[in-house]
Amino acid sequence: MDTPTKFAHIKGWGSDLDHANRPAYPKERTPPRLDPPVHWKEPEMQPRHVEVLRSTERPAMTPVFGSGQPPRGLSGGMRRFAFGYSENDLRHWLLLLLADRIDVGEGLVEDLASGHVPRIYSEMGGRAELQHNPVGAAKKALAVVAVLGTAYLLARRRSPRR
Incomplete structure (x- = not known):
């Protein structure tokens, strides 16, 4: 059993073998050639x-x-x-x-x-959050309720009583 077929089931195996045995290697160039070459040394200045x-x-x-x-x-x-x-x-x-x-x-x-x-809820992806991450959506809802409840209690506590 020769080596390439022995490991052929492993995805990506052999990518680091001899470049002469890789059919795509001669086509790879760094940096890639431009055809036709650009006609300027620096692009024209964009108007402000x-x-x-x-x-x-x-x-x-x-x-x-x-x-x-x-x-x-x-x-x-x-x-x-x-x-x-x-x-x-x-x-x-x-x-x-x-x-x-x-x-x-x-x-x-x-x-x-x-x-x-x-529409802050829908613009921030509320429906998608509820569909794909219901636990996270519930935690956020509880946090919002806790903050609003605390703010309500603090405001009620500071208002003068009749």
């Missing part, structure tokens, strides 16, 4: 129509960047402040995370101001 925040590590603007969500409101101010710090500074990332959370709150306020009541 909105404010784009730039890292302190990058001296110039990159040729291509995202502009779908320009910074706005309190969260945008926090993002501008965060980009004053280097990317290897923990404050940079923590401020960006906090700005994301504040942006969610700003979005909820905007929705309510425009007369749209958000």
Whole structure:
């Protein structure tokens, strides 16, 4: 019994054997060739129509960047402040995370101001959680009831009695 057929039932076996015996190996190239070759050394600069925040590590603007969500409101101010710090500074990332959370709150306020009541339960995947993780959904429901009950008791305790 020769070695390849002896171990052929093991998935992936032989992938590290001699490359001459691998039919796909000559086609693998790192990096892959471009055909036809690109006609530029650097891509054409994308036009800027909105404010784009730039890292302190990058001296110039990159040729291509995202502009779908320009910074706005309190969260945008926090993002501008965060980009004053280097990317290897923990404050940079923590401020960006906090700005994301504040942006969610700003979005909820905007929705309510425009007369749209958000469906928070379904938008956060409540039905899927209930279907695929009923124990986790029950724990979350109990936690919400406990927090709301505690808040109610504290509010009732502080209100003047008649």
